[in-house]
Structure formats: C-alpha cells, structure tokens
Amino acid sequence: MAQDGTIRLVRMIYLAAMAVMVLTGFGNLPIYKRYYLNEVPGFGWTADFYANIQLHYLAGAAVLAVTAFLALNHLLTRGRKPRLTKTGLVRLVALAAVLLSGLMMLLKNLPSVRLDPGLAQAMTLSHLGTVMVFLFFSLGCLIARARWLRPAGK
Amino acid sequence: MAVISRRSFLKAGLATAGAAAAAAVPAGRAKAAPGEELATLIDLRKCIGCEACVEECRMVNEDKFPEPKKPFPVMHPTSRVKTADWSEKREVMDRLTPYNWLFIQRAEGTYEGKEYSLTIPRRCMHCQNPPCVNLCPFGAATQTHNGIVKIDDDLCLGGAKCKSVCPWHIPERQTGVGLYQSLMPNFAGNGVMYKCDRCYQRVAQGEVPACIEICPENVQKIGPRREIVREAHEIAKEIGGFIYGEKENGGTNTIYVSPVPFEELNRVAEKGPGKPHLKRVDDAMADPNRWAAAVALAPVAGVLGAVGRFFKLAKGDQDRPGPAGEEE
Numbered sequence: 509m510a511q512d513g514t515i516r517l518v519r520m521i522y523l524a525a526m527a528v529m530v531l532t533g534f535g536n537l538p539i540y541k542r543y544y545l546n547e548v549p550g551f552g553w554t555a556d557f558y559a560n561i562q563l564h565y566l567a568g569a570a571v572l573a574v575t576a577f578l579a580l581n582h583l584l585t586r587g588r589k590p591r592l593t594k595t596g597l598v599r600l601v602a603l604a605a606v607l608l609s610g611l612m613m614l615l616k617n618l619p620s621v622r623l624d625p626g627l628a629q630a631m632t633l634s635h636l637g638t639v640m641v642f643l644f645f646s647l648g649c650l651i652a653r654a655r656w657l658r659p660a661g662k
Numbered sequence: 663m664a665v666i667s668r669r670s671f672l673k674a675g676l677a678t679a680g681a682a683a684a685a686a687v688p689a690g691r692a693k694a695a696p697g698e699e700l701a702t703l704i705d706l707r708k709c710i711g712c713e714a715c716v717e718e719c720r721m722v723n724e725d726k727f728p729e730p731k732k733p734f735p736v737m738h739p740t741s742r743v744k745t746a747d748w749s750e751k752r753e754v755m756d757r758l759t760p761y762n763w764l765f766i767q768r769a770e771g772t773y774e775g776k777e778y779s780l781t782i783p784r785r786c787m788h789c790q791n792p793p794c795v796n797l798c799p800f801g802a803a804t805q806t807h808n809g810i811v812k813i814d815d816d817l818c819l820g821g822a823k824c825k826s827v828c829p830w831h832i833p834e835r836q837t838g839v840g841l842y843q844s845l846m847p848n849f850a851g852n853g854v855m856y857k858c859d860r861c862y863q864r865v866a867q868g869e870v871p872a873c874i875e876i877c878p879e880n881v882q883k884i885g886p887r888r889e890i891v892r893e894a895h896e897i898a899k900e901i902g903g904f905i906y907g908e909k910e911n912g913g914t915n916t917i918y919v920s921p922v923p924f925e926e927l928n929r930v931a932e933k934g935p936g937k938p939h940l941k942r943v944d945d946a947m948a949d950p951n952r953w954a955a956a957v958a959l960a961p962v963a964g965v966l967g968a969v970g971r972f973f974k975l976a977k978g979d980q981d982r983p984g985p986a987g988e989e990e
Binding site: 570 | 697739742743790791795796797798799800801804805806807814817821822823826827850912913945946947949950951953954956957959960961962963964965967968969971972
C-alpha cells in the first residue's frame with residue numbers, strides 16, 4: 509500500500525488521536541495534579557477528570573474510525589497486499605483488546621447499562637493492563653524501528 | 663432565636679396528618695427483584711438527631727475500618743501530597759471520616775415565617791449511575807445489582823479520584839493502609855477511600871442496613887426504588903414538602919423528604935470538608951455520555967471513508983490507460 513494522501517492523513521489522525529489517548533488515559537489516573545502537570549500553562553484542564561474522559565472518548569472515536577477504515581481498506585485493496593509483521597500482529601491484538609475493554613467501560617458508564625460488578629471491574633483492570641502492554645511493546649518497536657507492515661511481496 | 667424543635671415544628675402546621683401515618687411505616691424490605699434497585703427513604707420530619715444511627719453504623723462496620731501502619735511512607739512530592747490520618751480521631755462524629763460513614767447534619771432557620779430545626783442523616787447517596795464507579799481507574803468502586811455503591815478496600819489506592827468526581831465529595835481517605843503500600847508508596851497512591859456501603863452484607867441476606875434497623879423514630883426505610891419514590895411523592899404531596907435525591911446526579915438511591923425546601927436547608931446547614939451540601943445536582947456523567955454517540959458512529963465513518971476511497975481509486979483506474987487493478 510503506497511503512502512498516498514489519504515493514507516498519510518489517516519496515519520496523522522491515528523498518531524494525533526493516540527497522543528491524546530495516552531495523555532488523557534494517564535490523566536484518568538489521579539497523577540497530573542500530584543505532579544503539577546496541571547500547573548503547566550495550557551494544561552490546567554488535565555486535573556479535571558471530566559475533561560479528561562471526554563477527550564479520551566473523542567480520541568477513542570478517532571482511533572475506532574481509523575481502525576475501521578484501515579481494516580476495510582485492506583480488505584478492498586486489490587492485488588498483492590502488505591502483510592502484518594509479527595510485532596505488528598502483537599500490537600494489533602493488544603490494540604484490539606484495549607479498544608474492546610474501553611468500549612465495555614464506555615457502555616458501563618451509560619445510565620441505561622448495568623454490567624455485572626465483577627465484569628465491570630475486570631474490564632477496567634484489563635483496559636489498564638492491555639494499555640500498558642500495548643504502550644510498552646509499541647515503545648520497544650519504536651526503539652527497534654520495527655514496522656507494523658511488511659510491504660507487499662517481501 | 664428561640665429554635666422550635668422538630669415536634670413543635672410539626673405542631674406548627676407545616677406537617678400535619680401525614681406524620682402520624684408515616685410514623686407507622688416499617689423499615690421496609692431489603693429484597694429486590696432481579697434487576698431492581700433498592701433505595702432508602704429518609705423522612706426528615708421524623709429525625710430527632712439522636713445519633714443512634716451514627717453509633718450503630720460505627721459499631722456494625724467497625725471491622726471494616728482502617729488500621730493503618732505507621733510511620734506512613736514519605737509521599738512525593740511532599741509539597742503536594744498530604745497524609746490523611748483519622749486513626750487518632752476516630753471519635754469524630756460530626757462529619758464524614760474513614761471511621762464515620764454517617765453523620766447528622768443540622769439545619770435551623772425560618773421558613774414561611776416559622777422557625778424550624780431539622781436534623782439530616784448524611785452519607786453516600788448511592789447514585790444510580792455513580793461517577794465514582796464509572797471513573798475509578800482501578801475498578802475499586804463497584805455497584806452491586808441492587809444499587810449499592812461500595813469501595814473495595816483491597817483494590818483502592820487512595821488516589822481520591824472518587825472524591826473529586828463525586829458531586830457531594832463523600833469518600834474519605836485514610837493514609838497508611840491498603841494496596842499502595844505494596845506498589846510504589848512513595849510515588850503513587852495514598853491509602854484507601856472509605857464511605858457508606860449501605861451494609862451490603864446485611865442487605866445481601868435480606869436484612870436492612872444497621873442505621874435503619876436501630877432508628878427509634880423509623881426515619882428511614884428501604885425498598886424497591888419505584889416504591890420508595892412513590893411513597894416519597896405521597897408524603898411530599900400530603901405535607902406540601904420537598905424531595906431530594908430522586909433526580910440529583912441523574913437519580914440516586916437515597917430519597918429525602920422534607921417539609922422545608924432543600925435550597926433553604928442547604929443555605930443554613932453547616933457545609934465543608936466531610937459535610938456535604940444539599941444543592942441541586944446535574945447528571946455528572948451527562949457530558950461524557952454525549953460522546954458515546956460519537957464513538958458509536960466512528961466505525962461507520964471509517965467504513966464510509968474506506969468505501970469512498972475504493973470507488974475513487976476504481977474510477978481512477980478506469981480513467982487511467984493501462985491494466986486496471988494494479989496495486990496502488
């Protein structure tokens with residue numbers, strides 16, 4: 509898949525959304541106020557948990573849109589397709605687990621939805637756990653310059 | 663100002679025949695049908711502020727109270743992170759603490775030309791869609807099937823996010839206890855948060871919470887939320903009274919009925935740390951939940967984008983000389 513304009517745009521949206529996800533995700537832990545991040549000019553909102561969760565949802569929506577786009581785009585691509593690398597596959601599985609547990613948490617937060625308390629607790633903890641796996645593995649891949657995709661035919 | 667007691671207040675005519683009928687109301691049944699929430703009704707006309715409920719709550723829940731290890735870990739940055747130690751002040755009963763999950767708030771004033779003196783049992787409201795449960799990053803706050811909101815003291819790290827997001831700032835922290843001590847006690851966490859768990863073990867066995875059982879005036883009762891709300895409205899209609907908790911924060915499972923408006927009670931009641939307000943409260947989760955629609959639509963947008971791109975490329979291939987279907 510060549511890096512045409514659309515793919516470049518999608519990639520930029522993904523990277524921007526993931527940056528917001530990470531910032532607001534950690535912002536859902538009560539640490540930014542403790543460590544004075546909210547006193548950095550322009551970051552006052554980071555101590556507001558309601559602002560964090562809303563931005564987290566918004567960025568999550570963008571990641572879901574990108575994921576759906578890339579998945580279908582891959583299916584619709586004709587000819588030889590790029591393939592996931594092994595590290596790409598691990599990242600994809602971890603990201604899927606993050607998104608799934610995140611969606612369950614979002615559902616749980618709706619007034620009309622009641623999850624089993626044990627399941628809700630498991631979703632929250634698995635979201636935290638799978639995010640850590642995804643982030644640290646992605647960081648390792650970044651350092652090792654490991655790519656998500658192997659170009660077609662290689 | 664000569665303050666009129668609850669009983670003379672009733673005699674003054676603000677509450678009339680309903681009082682006698684309501685006095686005979688039993689403590690209710692702590693059994694819910696599947697999927698049904700239990701709510702409590704707190705009839706402020708009847709409370710005499712004797713604090714029997716407070717004492718019973720402390721006694722019944724004593725085994726859940728924190729026993730912190732001292733000295734506490736030094737928590738960084740020390741300029742920002744303060745210890746919260748109530749272990750030497752366990753006797754405090756006039757506010758919420760980790761050792762006092764229920765207290766009596768007092769409100770005295772004049773309403774419609776008549777003096778009143780009301781005492782208000784205050785504790786966790788047990789919201790129907792509790793922000794503390796929704797936003798706890800560790801899943802330590804949970805909501806049981808029958809609507810009880812409780813904090814798992816084995817999992818709570820004491821970050822107090824639940825207190826920040828609670829519209830009434832109910833949970834109270836005790837430093838030097840809980841899981842954080844086994845993780846990074848100097849850099850994350852600060853103890854465990856404590857609040858009323860509405861005697862969930864007792865309720866699970868069909869008993870009523872201790873504060874309800876001990877009350878000599880039958881101030882509280884517990885039952886299926888629909889019945890409790892209906893009864894609250896009946897009483898309010900009968901006495902020209904007011905309701906609090908039915909719609910607050912999108913709905914709670916603690917319904918107060920008062921002959922005096924809650925705006926007035928909120929104005930005169932002592933408020934501050936551990937002493938929650940009685941203001942009207944909008945649904946705290948409403949704004950985040952508006953974004954849920956965006957999340958639901960996002961994959962659709964992605965699919966439409968991919969399909970649009972497919973047709974655009976296909977059209978481009980047709981317009982371009984040479985074999986179609988070439989890899990892009």
